[in-house]
Amino acid sequence: MKRTGRESTAAESRRTFVAGLATLAVSARAWAALASVAGPADVAAKARAATVVDVRSHGASGDGLHDDTASFQAAIDALAGAGGTVRVPAGRYLIDTLRSVRLASRMHLALAPGARLVAMANAAPRSYVLLAQHLEDVEISGGAIVGDRDSHRGMSGEWGHGIRIRGCSGVRVRDIHISRCWGDGISAGGMVTAVGGASRPGRDYLFENVVCAGNRRQGLTLGSCRGVRVRSCSFVDTGGTKPGAGVDVEPDTGVASDIVIENCIVRGNLGPGISLYKRAAGVTVRRCVIEGNRGDGILAVTAIDCVIVDNIIRGNGLRGIHVRTGSRNVRVARNRLRGNDRGRGGKEQILVAADNLAIRLEPDNIME
Helix, strand or coil: CCEECCCCCHHHHHHHHHHHHHHHHHHHHHHHHHHHCCCCCCCCCCCCCCCEEEHHHHCCCCEEEEECHHHHHHHHHCCHHHCEEEEECCEEEEECCCCCEECCCCEEEEECCCEEEEECCCCCCEEEEEEEECCEEEEEECCEEECCCCCCCCCCCCEEEEEEEECCEEEEEECCEEECCCCEEEEEECEECCCCCCEECEEEEEEECCEEECCCCEEEEECCEEEEEEECCEEECCCCCCCCEEEEECCCCCCEEEEEEECCEEECCCCCCEEEECCEEEEEEECCEEECCCCCCEEEECCEEEEEECCEEECCCCCCEEEECCCEEEEEECCEEECCCHHHCCCCCEEECCCCEEEEECCCCEEC
């Protein structure tokens, strides 16, 4: 047996929305405090050296004709253990994703606004433009990454990512545009350190002012990680292989926990807008616009201790919010939903499966 959200009258909706705005104003300071708790991202550069290296000084051409992978790696290696900043001037840099640009601890990869890292075409099921694994204090900012989706030579696999982050602590990715990847724009999670061993979860990740557009599998995947903030990002037009989500919180091992997704736009993805899928715990989705996705606006499967609050969710092909299969302690409040479940004429804006526990659908959700 399933329960559906009930629609309010127009007058009640208006009164509730005004009340919700008042509550939003009162709660703003509390939210700001929450976002600063265990704040991952304000990743400090305190341990970094002042060294600055330019990729051009290590032979990068940036002409879009020559492979610049080795030059990028030489610039990073020149920082040595103390770290520092690698500058990437404007230009079009070809990157061999089978080798990847391998980042280092205590470094900032600073791309100029006109800098583009372009994946060289290959047939591999798995490859990455930028790779960070088992590192600490890493920052990536500026410019753009363009994947090889439109020139990929193979048909298998789904792991051709723009940025791959594994088992790191203190990673900040900001002000960057990532598009047309064979897999995800960004995949961030833990790292299994030995065959058959436990996963080392990623910790303290921040994604801010990032655009992931037109990628094949996901805009952003969050695997086994703790303490993640996703702020003021856009995840749009994902699709080509399943799940095709804008954001997919889905740990392969361990748990994804203490995650806040806020003030984001999630639009036009072929799967769900945001998926909280199995062992996603302590996830908050707030103040996002989630619209025009072909699947559910927000899909929660076996999600635990999650909050979905103050979002605009509209025009999605399936339900606006769908809580499925063994989820527990999920609070849904002050969301505004309109025109979802298009194939059924908008009959079920919110759907909660009967086998869930302690799902709180507050009466201040507005269904138009």
